[in-house]
Amino acid sequence: MSAELRVTPFFGCMISMKLPQFEAAVRRTVDKLGVELVDLEGFACCPDPLYYKTRDKMTWLILAARNLCVAEDAGLDIVTCCSGCTATLSEARAMLTEDEALCAEVNGKLKAIGREFKGTIQVKHIATLIREEIGLEKVRDSVTHPLTDLKVAIHYGCHLLKPSHIMQVDDPDHPTILEELIRAVGATPLNHEEKLLCCGKACNDPDLPPKMLLEVMRSVNKLDVHCMALICPTCFDSFDFGQIKLKRMFDEEFHIPVVYYFQLLALAQGIAPAEVGLHWHKIKTDNILEVVGAENA
Amino acid sequence: MTEKGLESAEKIRKLVGGSSYSYCYQCGACVGDCPAARHSAEFSPRKIIMMTMLGLEDELLTPDSIIWDCTNCYNCYERCPQDIHPIEVIIALKNLATRRGAVPDSYQRMTKVIHEQAASTSMTPTMERRRKELDLPDLYPPPLHEIRRLLEEV
Ligand code: SF4
Ligand code: SF4
Numbered sequence: 001m002s003a004e005l006r007v008t009p010f011f012g013c014m015i016s017m018k019l020p021q022f023e024a025a026v027r028r029t030v031d032k033l034g035v036e037l038v039d040l041e042g043f044a045c046c047p048d049p050l051y052y053k054t055r056d057k058m059t060w061l062i063l064a065a066r067n068l069c070v071a072e073d074a075g076l077d078i079v080t081c082c083s084g085c086t087a088t089l090s091e092a093r094a095m096l097t098e099d100e101a102l103c104a105e106v107n108g109k110l111k112a113i114g115r116e117f118k119g120t121i122q123v124k125h126i127a128t129l130i131r132e133e134i135g136l137e138k139v140r141d142s143v144t145h146p147l148t149d150l151k152v153a154i155h156y157g158c159h160l161l162k163p164s165h166i167m168q169v170d171d172p173d174h175p176t177i178l179e180e181l182i183r184a185v186g187a188t189p190l191n192h193e194e195k196l197l198c199c200g201k202a203c204n205d206p207d208l209p210p211k212m213l214l215e216v217m218r219s220v221n222k223l224d225v226h227c228m229a230l231i232c233p234t235c236f237d238s239f240d241f242g243q244i245k246l247k248r249m250f251d252e253e254f255h256i257p258v259v260y261y262f263q264l265l266a267l268a269q270g271i272a273p274a275e276v277g278l279h280w281h282k283i284k285t286d287n288i289l290e291v292v293g294a295e296n297a
Numbered sequence: 298m299t300e301k302g303l304e305s306a307e308k309i310r311k312l313v314g315g316s317s318y319s320y321c322y323q324c325g326a327c328v329g330d331c332p333a334a335r336h337s338a339e340f341s342p343r344k345i346i347m348m349t350m351l352g353l354e355d356e357l358l359t360p361d362s363i364i365w366d367c368t369n370c371y372n373c374y375e376r377c378p379q380d381i382h383p384i385e386v387i388i389a390l391k392n393l394a395t396r397r398g399a400v401p402d403s404y405q406r407m408t409k410v411i412h413e414q415a416a417s418t419s420m421t422p423t424m425e426r427r428r429k430e431l432d433l434p435d436l437y438p439p440p441l442h443e444i445r446r447l448l449e450e451v
Binding site for chain 2: 198
């Protein structure tokens with residue numbers, strides 16, 4: 001298929017170095033949607049919006065602006081695949097375009113490396129790009145193996161949607177984007193009560209994240225679903241490995257496979273499960289493969 | 298608001314960038330949907346805003362302060378009827394604590410990794426192997442020289 005849309009992917013540290021199967025899923029699936037991903041040299045950590053930003057917001061902004069400049073110099077919009085990268089790059093872009101004085105200050109620093117933020121490119125999470133620019137019709141057309149019997153609990157997490165005046169993806173209290181994406185692969189999306197709850201990753205008190213996680217897993221467990229699907233590597237890590245920790249901490253057992261949306265899209269496009277690393281998940285994904293009839297090659 | 302409170306308000310307003318928390322009327326809308334407050338007996342964005350309004354933020358600027366338990370979910374930002382953006386005030390407080398060196402170790406570690414590697418995590422042999430197995434392109438070398446040069450500027 002000839003590419004109709006050229007963008008640069010920003011996979012971020014966590015996906016490229018800890019969850020490369022998500023990168024593979026995005027690369028393989030969007031190729032079938034007419035998107036050309038142009039890899040650029042020069043990107044660094046977004047930088048991380050949880051620890052690094054809260055430590056020193058100005059340095060965070062300058063380093064984020066540098067990443068935006070790399071894409072601007074190539075004249076390509078950025079697509080992010082991680083909610084954290086989306087938060088950092090979208091917010092930095094909004095701050096710099098809304099505040100001239102701040103932008104001038106940041107550009108004063110970027111001068112040292114011969115760069116300048118001009119505000120010429122957009123930042124979009126890949127899920128948003130699909131719904132808004134590629135269109136769900138094209139997703140449906142790319143599906144050769146609809147996941148007809150699969151029931152999926154969707155989880156939004158935080159930074160795809162909030163702060164909503166910057167992200168402008170959906171109503172942050174009543175989002176529909178993931179439901180729409182799941183329907184497009186032929187599966188049935190189900191909303192669990194805590195679908196908007198934070199995974200708790202950033203809390204410093206070690207007691208808090210497991211309590212949030214327990215709440216999410218209990219909420220998912222009330223539904224009759226085969227798996228949980230999401231679009232953020234931090235949520236993934238918290239929920240996949242997290243279920244094993246919950247067993248140790250609270251003696252409550254859950255076996256809910258967790259997948260990145262693009263891994264489901266890959267299965268629906270007839271891509272082999274191993275090509276998107278489903279066998280590396282801590283919570284086994286075999287039940288998904290049984291339902292959709294894919295061979296775990 | 299106390300005089301000390303006004304002083305801190307000004308300092309934090311600069312860090313937060315515009316939004317003023319002096320109009321907080323302690324309604325508690327930010328607490329209702331705060332996941333950290335739901336699970337912690339001590340944490341509350343309303344309490345943090347109040348202490349700051351009273352000029353008592355020094356008490357919050359320690360490595361074991363409740364400010365570090367905010368999980369950055371932005372619910373309070375969406376909920377506050379006064380557009381106080383409590384999370385941004387909390388971030389400003391964390392920035393102030395950092396200037397005093399009053400930061401939890403996890404933050405120090407993350408910063409060190411980002412400054413040394415231009416990434417928030419490190420590549421491992423297992424992940425190298427998985428990238429190969431998945432037929433993914435090699436990663437470009439991190440732009441360390443640019444990051445280092447920028448860090449000299451700030
Ligand atoms: S919601 Fe806003 S006005 Fe109400 S207590 Fe929280 S910060 Fe104050
Ligand atoms: S951002 Fe922090 S203070 Fe605000 S609702 Fe979330 S956890 Fe609570």
